[in-house]
Amino acid sequence: MKWIVVIGIMLLALGACRNVNTQPEDELPLIPSYMPPVPYPADNPITREKAELGRRLFYEGRLSPDGNVSCSSCHQPDKAFSDAPRQISVGFDGLQGQRNSPMIVNAGYRKAMFWDGRAGTLEEQAMAAFLNPIEMAADTVSVGSLLRSAEYATLWRRAFGDTAVTMKRAMQAIATFERILVSADSRYDRFVRGDSTVLSPLEKKGMQLFFSDKTSCSGCHSGPDLTDDQFHNIGLFFHYFDRGRYVVTGNPLDEGKFKTPSLRNIALTPPYTATGDFEKGLLTTLEQVVDRYNDGGTNFHSKDIRVRKLNLTDEEKSALVAFLKTLTDSSVLKNPNFTKP
Ligand code: HEC
Numbered sequence: 001m002k003w004i005v006v007i008g009i010m011l012l013a014l015g016a017c018r019n020v021n022t023q024p025e026d027e028l029p030l031i032p033s034y035m036p037p038v039p040y041p042a043d044n045p046i047t048r049e050k051a052e053l054g055r056r057l058f059y060e061g062r063l064s065p066d067g068n069v070s071c072s073s074c075h076q077p078d079k080a081f082s083d084a085p086r087q088i089s090v091g092f093d094g095l096q097g098q099r100n101s102p103m104i105v106n107a108g109y110r111k112a113m114f115w116d117g118r119a120g121t122l123e124e125q126a127m128a129a130f131l132n133p134i135e136m137a138a139d140t141v142s143v144g145s146l147l148r149s150a151e152y153a154t155l156w157r158r159a160f161g162d163t164a165v166t167m168k169r170a171m172q173a174i175a176t177f178e179r180i181l182v183s184a185d186s187r188y189d190r191f192v193r194g195d196s197t198v199l200s201p202l203e204k205k206g207m208q209l210f211f212s213d214k215t216s217c218s219g220c221h222s223g224p225d226l227t228d229d230q231f232h233n234i235g236l237f238f239h240y241f242d243r244g245r246y247v248v249t250g251n252p253l254d255e256g257k258f259k260t261p262s263l264r265n266i267a268l269t270p271p272y273t274a275t276g277d278f279e280k281g282l283l284t285t286l287e288q289v290v291d292r293y294n295d296g297g298t299n300f301h302s303k304d305i306r307v308r309k310l311n312l313t314d315e316e317k318s319a320l321v322a323f324l325k326t327l328t329d330s331s332v333l334k335n336p337n338f339t340k341p
């Protein structure tokens with residue numbers, strides 16, 4: 001009897017060894033070849049197995065004490081991983097934060113996380129959301145026992161080679177899942193890759209305007225994700241209750257500055273801006289956003305000089321909106337690697 005147990009344990013150990021991830025730790029074809037490689041920290045290379053565990057955790061409501069709030073509550077796959085149409089997210093116990101939940105597709109390319117850039121990596125960001133009392137309010141003791149249960153053992157062993165559960169590893173897995181959430185198949189992307197027929201004349205006109213000095217849109221919304229990863233004040237308020245980047249740096253010049261958001265899938269993620277345009281009403285449509293820019297915004301000492309009266313015609317405004325809509329990649333909403341397992 002004793003020997004049977006010992007042999008059983010040995011077989012289990014062998015099984016565990018065989019499950020150790022032996023994939024090469026560099027690029028996996030998880031990320032489309034025409035996109036730049038997604039950077040990752042040295043201690044958390046991207047593997048399919050880790051992304052799979054991360055996906056389970058991303059959709060796991062039991063990480064929150066009432067069993068209801070998961071990352072996907074505020075980053076919903078069918079809303080391009082935002083929580084449209086909410087302006088301000090609602091987390092554990094119905095508690096509200098003060099900011100809009102951003103779309104996190106291609107977040108792996110971002111240089112700083114959150115609207116004010118207070119987290120440097122996706123791992124750090126995930127831990128913050130996980131522990132935040134108004135987001136998931138996780139109780140690490142009960143989460144620990146869930147993750148140590150038989151239900152998770154195989155996924156855990158495949159991802160990390162053993163079943164040692166730590167919150168750090170859980171966040172590494174979630175971050176890995178986020179790193180494979182890559183979208184680059186909008187009509188705009190196809191145009192960039194050489195198919196000049198996918199955009200209508202109005203959309204092309206909007207694209208030209210967007211990338212012109214006349215509007216300066218691409219001065220801040222630049223690069224493959226239409227963001228410079230910098231912080232700017234675009235003149236939304238006379239008074240900033242949420243002081244944005246200033247909260248992190250304490251520098252008065254950073255008052256009311258927020259991270260330039262990626263504009264991918266922008267048509268799917270209303271309403272717009274970090275906190276909500278309460279002084280003049282919510283910006284719920286792209287037409288309203290373009291009108292705000294056209295008006296030149298509210299004067300504020302840190303407002304960027306590129307935000308100024310643009311004097312666009314109605315046709316130019318419609319062209320800009322039409323261009324913004326070409327940034328929708330609906331494949332990301334139903335990609336079977338991204339949805340709830
Ligand atoms: C209650 C709603 C809510 C939940 C739950 C939530 N988030 Fe968020 N998420 C937000 C809001 C709101 C922000 C912006 C907060 C800020 O900028 O201060 C955000 C920001 C982010 C960002 C930064 C994106 C960027 O470009 O700056 C990432 C990544 C992210 N969340 C991932 C996650 C992950 C992973 C989880 C689960 C561990 C999670 N979120 C849970 C609402 C939520």
Ligand code: HEC
Pocket residue numbers: 215216217218219220221231232233234236257258259260261262263266269271272273274275286289290293294304306307320
């Ligand atoms: C000076 C840099 C800058 C310029 C120029 C600029 N933007 Fe922005 N844009 C930002 C920042 C920063 C935000 C977020 C501001 C906030 O939430 O407080 C933003 C927000 C947006 C949003 C809402 C995004 C979201 O997820 O809520 C849209 C749409 C947008 N910009 C489009 C444009 C267009 C179109 C132009 C040109 C007419 C333009 N931007 C010019 C920096 C800029």
